[in-house]
Amino acid sequence: MGLGRASVTRRRLGTALLAAVPLAFLLAFFVWPVGSIVATGLFPDGRFDPDPFRRALGGGLPGIAWFTLWQAAASTGLTLLVALPGAYVFARFDFPGKRLLRTLATVPFVLPTVVVGTAFLALIGPGGLLGFRLDGTIWAILAAHVFFNYAVVLRTVGGLWSHLDPRLEEAARMLGAGRWRTFTTVTLPLLRPALAAASSLVFLFTFTSFGVILILGGAGLRTIEVEIYRRTTALFDLPLAAVLALVQMVAVTGVLLAYARYQERRSVEQSLRPAAEVARRPRTAREWGLVMGTLLPTGLLLLGPPAVLVARSLQGEGGWGLEFYRALGEPGRTGARLVDPLQAVGNSTGFATVATLVALAVGLMAASVIAYRRGRAGRWFDALLMLPLGTSAVTIGFGFLVALDAPIDLRASWVLVPLAHALVAMPFVVRTVVPVMRSVRTRLREAAAMLGAPPGRVWREIDLPLVARAAAAGAGFAFAVSLGEFGATAFIARPDTITVPVAIFRFLGQPGGLNFGRAMAMSVILMVVTAAAVALIDRYRPATLGEF
Amino acid sequence: MKRWATLAVVAALAAGCGGGIVTPPVSGASSTTVAGGTVRLLTHDSFLVSDQVLARFTAATGLEVEVLRAGDAGSMVNQAVLTAGNPVADVLFGLDNTFLSRALEADLFLAYESPALVRLIPGLALDPEHRVTPIDFGDVCLNYDKTAFDGTPPPQTLADLADPAYRGMLVVEDPATSSPGLAFVLATIATFGESGDYTWLDYWADLRANDVQVTSGWEEAYYGAFSGGSGEGDRPIVVSYASSPPAEVIYAEEPLTEAPTAVVTEGCFRQIEFAGILRGTPHEAAARALIDFMLSEEFQEDIPLNMFVFPALASADLPPEFIAYTEVPASPLTIDAATIEANRLRWTEEWASVVLP
Numbered sequence: 042m043g044l045g046r047a048s049v050t051r052r053r054l055g056t057a058l059l060a061a062v063p064l065a066f067l068l069a070f071f072v073w074p075v076g077s078i079v080a081t082g083l084f085p086d087g088r089f090d091p092d093p094f095r096r097a098l099g100g101g102l103p104g105i106a107w108f109t110l111w112q113a114a115a116s117t118g119l120t121l122l123v124a125l126p127g128a129y130v131f132a133r134f135d136f137p138g139k140r141l142l143r144t145l146a147t148v149p150f151v152l153p154t155v156v157v158g159t160a161f162l163a164l165i166g167p168g169g170l171l172g173f174r175l176d177g178t179i180w181a182i183l184a185a186h187v188f189f190n191y192a193v194v195l196r197t198v199g200g201l202w203s204h205l206d207p208r209l210e211e212a213a214r215m216l217g218a219g220r221w222r223t224f225t226t227v228t229l230p231l232l233r234p235a236l237a238a239a240s241s242l243v244f245l246f247t248f249t250s251f252g253v254i255l256i257l258g259g260a261g262l263r264t265i266e267v268e269i270y271r272r273t274t275a276l277f278d279l280p281l282a283a284v285l286a287l288v289q290m291v292a293v294t295g296v297l298l299a300y301a302r303y304q305e306r307r308s309v310e311q312s313l314r315p316a317a318e319v320a321r322r323p324r325t326a327r328e329w330g331l332v333m334g335t336l337l338p339t340g341l342l343l344l345g346p347p348a349v350l351v352a353r354s355l356q357g358e359g360g361w362g363l364e365f366y367r368a369l370g371e372p373g374r375t376g377a378r379l380v381d382p383l384q385a386v387g388n389s390t391g392f393a394t395v396a397t398l399v400a401l402a403v404g405l406m407a408a409s410v411i412a413y414r415r416g417r418a419g420r421w422f423d424a425l426l427m428l429p430l431g432t433s434a435v436t437i438g439f440g441f442l443v444a445l446d447a448p449i450d451l452r453a454s455w456v457l458v459p460l461a462h463a464l465v466a467m468p469f470v471v472r473t474v475v476p477v478m479r480s481v482r483t484r485l486r487e488a489a490a491m492l493g494a495p496p497g498r499v500w501r502e503i504d505l506p507l508v509a510r511a512a513a514a515g516a517g518f519a520f521a522v523s524l525g526e527f528g529a530t531a532f533i534a535r536p537d538t539i540t541v542p543v544a545i546f547r548f549l550g551q552p553g554g555l556n557f558g559r560a561m562a563m564s565v566i567l568m569v570v571t572a573a574a575v576a577l578i579d580r581y582r583p584a585t586l587g588e589f
Numbered sequence: 590m591k592r593w594a595t596l597a598v599v600a601a602l603a604a605g606c607g608g609g610i611v612t613p614p615v616s617g618a619s620s621t622t623v624a625g626g627t628v629r630l631l632t633h634d635s636f637l638v639s640d641q642v643l644a645r646f647t648a649a650t651g652l653e654v655e656v657l658r659a660g661d662a663g664s665m666v667n668q669a670v671l672t673a674g675n676p677v678a679d680v681l682f683g684l685d686n687t688f689l690s691r692a693l694e695a696d697l698f699l700a701y702e703s704p705a706l707v708r709l710i711p712g713l714a715l716d717p718e719h720r721v722t723p724i725d726f727g728d729v730c731l732n733y734d735k736t737a738f739d740g741t742p743p744p745q746t747l748a749d750l751a752d753p754a755y756r757g758m759l760v761v762e763d764p765a766t767s768s769p770g771l772a773f774v775l776a777t778i779a780t781f782g783e784s785g786d787y788t789w790l791d792y793w794a795d796l797r798a799n800d801v802q803v804t805s806g807w808e809e810a811y812y813g814a815f816s817g818g819s820g821e822g823d824r825p826i827v828v829s830y831a832s833s834p835p836a837e838v839i840y841a842e843e844p845l846t847e848a849p850t851a852v853v854t855e856g857c858f859r860q861i862e863f864a865g866i867l868r869g870t871p872h873e874a875a876a877r878a879l880i881d882f883m884l885s886e887e888f889q890e891d892i893p894l895n896m897f898v899f900p901a902l903a904s905a906d907l908p909p910e911f912i913a914y915t916e917v918p919a920s921p922l923t924i925d926a927a928t929i930e931a932n933r934l935r936w937t938e939e940w941a942s943v944v945l946p
Contacts, residue, residue: 260803261945553840
């Protein structure tokens with residue numbers, strides 16, 4: 042079969058080419074910068090210094106590592122538990138306002154933690170609206186993590202669930218299985234790829250949690266991420282920061298490799314159905330009860346803190362009104378404007394657009410490599426792609442600074458901002474697309490290849506239309522991630538390109554009721570811009586998937 | 590829109606074009622003979638100057654100022670240390686005395702003795718070699734909510750806070766994660782000392798017994814826990830700045846005739862902000878011109894309302910709110926920069942072991 046071998050070779054070549062671009066991107070903008078900053082810490086005078094490793098074993102550092110790990114595991118478990126019923130209801134039922142709710146669920150994800158922290162404190166802090174205090178406890182941290190990451194589970198798991206053929210479950214029920222048994226033996230195994238994908242994302246996010254820990258945990262509670270920030274920026278203890286960055290990356294890589302292995306073993310080819318065929322109106326009172334009983338508490342959790350922000354942005358001393366919004370761009374007495382709100386929105390959406398396009402282009406190539414190339418190389422590649430999410434923003438920012446001075450001096454260029462965003466956004470594209478790609482029937486692809494289509498064409502004509510919907514969901518995340526990103530943006534020495542999160546911080550950085558109100562107003566603007574962008578992307582994604 | 594469309598297409602390639610504005614090297618040492626180009630200023634996120642002030646600098650020298658921000662003050666200084674000798678900018682502004690020693694050890698700056706130095710408030714220029722130039726100063730002081738001390742006296746000294754009369758009233762920031770938090774801890778070390786019958790750690794043990802609240806940052810302390818002014822919490826005493834009461838008036842929602850908060854002028858720690866010419870800059874003359882300009886009346890008088898700190902120039906006029914609603918502490922506390930650098934880690938850890946269980 043000379044022809045067959047040639048086609049295999051061609052396919053391998055195609056995979057290698059597809060892998061080359063994401064690899065080059067990661068090497069240039071992740072591996073090289075992060076490697077450089079870690080090397081600066083570990084080889085202070087060009088020689089390896091084991092002392093920071095010894096120091097890392099003492100002091101409070103093992104405790105910090107343990108706290109980081111268990112709060113991330115607890116947050117991930119709790120988020121899954123809270124969000125799964127929502128994912129089910131969104132996948133299986135049509136109800137009024139569904140689209141709006143799904144869009145709104147994404148908003149928390151992009152809000153700067155300091156703003157959400159303020160809103161949470163208004164609910165569960167001193168004199169809080171809910172009547173009990175949780176600030177300074179682990180419960181406040183867990184609640185905030187669920188709030189931030191709900192959308193990850195809703196979108197990733199709900200996305201797959203909405204395509205699962207309900208007839209499989211109906212068949213199981215018909216054969217006498219109870220609801221619970223049907224769920225655990227039919228639905229859950231089918232959902233596993235998406236569940237694992239969502240868990241890995243939520244785990245990474247909470248493992249590297251920063252603002253939530255600082256604001257809601259009170260003083261003293263530290264994750265590895267917080268400690269890296271403190272060692273790098275306040276103490277300039279680069280050696281210890283390098284050790285901590287390594288610990289963080291090793292832990293994250295371990296989780297990712299385990300995930301990739303699991304994912305590969307467990308993914309099954311499925312007959313996916315168009316979402317429109319799967320979802321239907323609730324029919325019985327019991328079904329309506331289920332829908333409402335899920336949506337109400339979810340709505341309270343997700344919409345409570347944003348509602349507090351909206352109320353505060355509208356409520357001044359002189360009563361309700363748009364005073365703070367009008368004051369946003371007002372110059373002070375010197376004529377200097379703290380913030381130009383329109384410019385901030387323009388910059389933020391501009392950066393987000395570039396970051397999303399880069400993340401989509403590179404992410405789609407990477408996803409097809411991961412989906413079609415199994416084995417150890419594929420797993421390492423997968424883990425490498427996700428690693429930026431599990432790496433501290435300050436490590437990446439400082440890495441850019443020490444590494445990107447040659448051949449072209451990029452250190453103070455605005456391009457680094459969308460590139461850093463793309464680095465963090467790409468895993469979302471990959472994670473949403475890979476499960477769908479894996480589920481696409483191989484036969485279709487093989488048939489096309491048999492008929493002589495070169496790998497690029499197979500990818501373009503078979504895979505691309507099928508994964509477009511998942512890619513659009515990933516793009517929505519990528520856009521939202523970029524809009525809300527503050528950490529890396531702040532650490533990159535950047536020209537005066539103010540973004541919306543930076544504007545919020547500028548207002549919050551000075552005392553005065555007007556500044557606080559303006560910070561709230563700017564946060565509401567960020568929520569609206571995010572919701573609009575996500576709604577737009579949701580709307581224009583391909584609506585039907587006849588191929589399934 | 591068009592700009593972004595172009596940007597999208599060339600994102601990866603544009604790297605080179607976006608990399609930096611090419612500045613023609615300027616020769617000649619005198620700042621008055623600088624002819625055109627761009628001077629880049631590396632600073633922190635709190636930097637703000639009026640456009641028309643910079644425009645006047647450009648009109649006078651032909652130099653455009655490009656402002657680069659690099660996170661908070663600590664982050665900015667450490668970025669500058671990492672790029673020592675091969676800087677991303679020509680001038681750095683915003684280095685304060687808690688980070689001064691680190692910057693000088695890393696040999697970041699070229700010495701420059703600005704002619705304006707003689708006109709500054711005495712005591713601000715800490716480096717005898719003039720590698721850094723003082724531009725402004727601010728005092729980290731206790732602020733209190735006036736309404737909470739209507740009938741009772743507010744605290745007068747740091748020692749008062751250990752009095753049970755002020756139990757449950759104070760909120761401070763964690764020195765490990767907050768710059769005013771560190772300044773306040775330094776004030777207590779300067780006041781009570783490290784040895785003797787009653788050390789600074791004994792004082793903090795008393796504060797803890799008096800139910801001090803600790804937040805990780807200034808925003809959470811001031812807006813979240815403090816009850817005065819724009820604060821929404823229930824604690825009437827907070828660690829903030831001497832300029833916070835004027836800020837409350839200037840940024841009030843409704844015009845105020847009196848500040849809702851006031852400053853305890855004892856036990857304040859002085860932070861001085863410096864500028865320096867980054868070693869490795871090809872534009873030394875332009876950098877000198879910018880430093881001179883930063884000490885001009887024009888720039889100095891623009892400082893208070895934008896950055897809420899006090900100008901270093903003795904002759905600079907203050908906005909009326911800075912005169913009416915606060916006062917500059919007569920004898921602010923300070924600790925030698927090298928001592929701070931040598932002990933920062935140990936002090937924050939000792940503090941944590943006493944204050945955070």
